[in-house]
Amino acid sequence: MPIMNDQTIIQHTTKWLEKAVIGLNLCPFAKAPHAKKQIRIAISHAKHLDAFLEDLDSEIQRLLNTPAEELETTLLVHPTLFPDFLLFNDVLDFADQAIADNQAEGIIQIAPFHPQFQFADSEADDISNYTNRSPYPTLHLIREDSIAKAVQAFPDPSLIFERNIKTLEEMGHEGWAKLGISGCPYHKEKT
Template identity: 65%
Template sequence: MSHAEIIQTTQHWLEQAVIGLNLCPFAKSVYVKNQIRYVVSDAKHLDGFLDDLDRELDFLQQTPADEVDTTLLIHPSLFPDFAIFNDVQALAEDIVVEHELDGILQVASFHPDFQFADTEPSDISNYTNRAPYPILHLIREDSIAKAVAAFPNPDVIFERNIATLEKIGLAGWLTLGLKASGQ
């Protein structure tokens, strides 16, 4: 699959799930302003992927937020196992600290088999963080703070997202042209 196809699939997920279902009320503004950077990693091993992460952290540090607000670092095939990718996210958080960007950037993760603790793999609540590929989302904390200030009761977002997904169920998810886990 080409980088363009991977990015197109990722954008479809953003449009249909993240923005379309309003899973992240802050995503639409950076999306419509074209402030999301999509980076597809071709790394053959973890070290190469972490090198890509280093480059993206440096890029965001050197680039004004009004040009690029956030980066989605995507690897379509290196991390098929969610538990391993979850460990990669922990490494990524440590690398943010090493770059002295703690409090400036943070990392969120998405994965085709994302699973919250104390849930079953098939629980629809896991779909709030399911994406077509493993993705590290590098987010500027200033942008989060501005978005949270403009959004009343940000604490309810997670519960609202679960309620939305429970309402539409897996069938509704699939009608959006999104894959279910393991497909």
């Protein structure tokens, strides 16, 4: 697997954020913090799970100790540690425990993204999975206050998911591939 520098990883992640998350309006709450440069993209170089969880602890603490006006949200990216989605999915239990260990329950929540993300009871190539597909395994640390404010502007968040599925179904795999947002060496696009 080729080694990529942090700048390349940040560029791929930013391109995904701008073209998919914001560009397709998959998350209607992402545009403003991105425009205000309040989204941190942190790259982990941990060699094993324990070190990755230490990086997660650090990013949780950074978010807890930085005003939202300076830092709204964090994307913690690890380009190589979790090539298998099922392994990455298992890590989410540890990530949730990290939230509890850092006394951040009710303050921060985590949303997972992965190049091979797959919802339960869906086929691997189902286009709906692409709502949570990113160039690299990524944990999105989200302030719950920010979610609450955003929900006031968009009162039925379940409609966001339904709209996202419809958008992706209309564009299909070919349309997604045209976004050109892959980057991860084990990320395979369906064409």
